[in-house]
Amino acid sequence: MRFVIIGAGRVGLRTARVLRDEGHDVTLIERDEPRVRRARNEGFTVVDGDGSREKTLEEADITNADALGALTADLNANFTACMIAKHYGCRTILRIDEAYREEIYRKYADEVDELIYPERLGAIGAKNALLGGTIRAIADVEQQLQIVELTITDDAPVNGYTIPELELPADSTVLAFGKRDGELELPGEDESLEVGDRLVVLADFAVLSEIRQLLVGESEARAAVNAGTGSSSGSGGVN
Incomplete structure (x- = not known):
């Protein structure tokens, strides 16, 4: 399967490693230069840019992806990326870090396929x-x-x-x-x-x-x- 992961930080890079080890095709999107270099040094394909922008997602070939993991620490960027990916028919996974109020949680849960809480x-x-x-x-x-x-x-x-x-x-x-x-x-x-x-x-x-x-x-x-x-x-x- 083919996956696009936004964020090459702790959560994103570890997830990418696991997927690659299982034989999947993974493209990372990251705009922090040290993280971009680290991911590329590990052999990953990395698109340098903002994953919440459609142009960047298209550069990562979102059209042919099976799923998108929005795994940055920025909830707004993650949610925007998921909405764009959903338009392209991708399964969407949204990272949430904070304990949001129940009505906020349900709002996001209704819009994406899966929510994850790395800290939890x-x-x-x-x-x-x-x-x-x-x-x-x-x-x-x-x-x-x-x-x-x-x-x-x-x-x-x-x-x-x-x-x-x-x-x-x-x-x-x-x-x-x-x-x-x-x-x-x-x-x-x-x-x-x-x-x-x-x-x-x-x-x-x-x-x-x-x-x-x-x-x-x-x-x-x-x-x-x-x-x-x-x-x-x-x-x-x-x-």
């Missing part, structure tokens, strides 16, 4: 490292939903339950199930939950604490703190 993705990785192996955040969906992978422990109240017996809060649903070291797949009705099994759950942030208590066996206080719905008191936190 980095935060998810850090959160996973801090939490350890029983709970892994996979993605934030919208602003109030999260997809998490949880590993059943000895302390989980649902240890030994079958999938149909599992009663999660109303604002959550099981997306996938995997036995210990097995592949994730759609959950079957005769599957029983054992230590080491994994469940992928889509849940509202408001019920993450309850889900952690059920599937991992955390205490109510610890689950509330880890899910971001409570706070620890004193210098020692919650034990």
Whole structure:
């Protein structure tokens, strides 16, 4: 596939490397001269110019691109580029860095194919490292939903339950199930939950604490703190 990426900074260049390593054709657009030189030194085709201008996008051969990633730190430039690319029939990916108000978020979400938050993705990785192996955040969906992978422990109240017996809060649903070291797949009705099994759950942030208590066996206080719905008191936190 052929991709045009606007911005050869940290996010744009890393994305370009991954796409190239997978065999895709990537053209970068960048107007900062040191970044242009760095990308060209790595062997990338780089158009020196403003990616929010149609002439520059045409120079990058947007007509034959499958998708455009507007990955600069300038939201206005990113959005303008996406609107031009959409006119050319490209899939559009818009980078947003700040926590915009819900109505602003939805405005942009309605106009492009995909929104990405590099800082949020980095935060998810850090959160996973801090939490350890029983709970892994996979993605934030919208602003109030999260997809998490949880590993059943000895302390989980649902240890030994079958999938149909599992009663999660109303604002959550099981997306996938995997036995210990097995592949994730759609959950079957005769599957029983054992230590080491994994469940992928889509849940509202408001019920993450309850889900952690059920599937991992955390205490109510610890689950509330880890899910971001409570706070620890004193210098020692919650034990």
